[in-house]
């Protein structure tokens with residue numbers, strides 16, 4: 515019994531290591547990169563500060579998300595962020611692309627259907 519638990523632990527640790535070592539899928543943009551692009555937007559979308567460097571992040575993200583898979587990944591990340599981040603002013607978040615002069619073909623909102631993003 516104890517050896518079985520031990521084997522299970524080894525397998526678990528192994529799985530965690532594999533997950534940690536394998537780089538995030540190259541196919542789609544990770545949520546981590548989306549967050550780092552948009553980090554400077556936080557004061558703005560939370561009504562705490564000016565736009566600041568936000569637009570350069572928005573534009574960088576826009577350029578980075580080239581494929582449909584990237585855009586869908588970005589979309590679902592933004593969607594999750596919009597619904598989980600406390601204090602996000604959704605009308606400001608939704609207005610960001612326009613504010614920055616970038617044409618993002620979907621709304622940044624918790625109700626966006628990301629599977630329709632192309």
Ligand SMILES: *[C@@H]1O[C@H](CO)[C@@H](O)[C@H](O)[C@H]1NC(C)=O
Nearest residue numbers: 560561602603604605606607
């Ligand atoms: C969101 O921002 C808009 C525009 O600045 C403002 O009019 C509105 O009151 C804000 N909404 C919330 C919930 O803070």
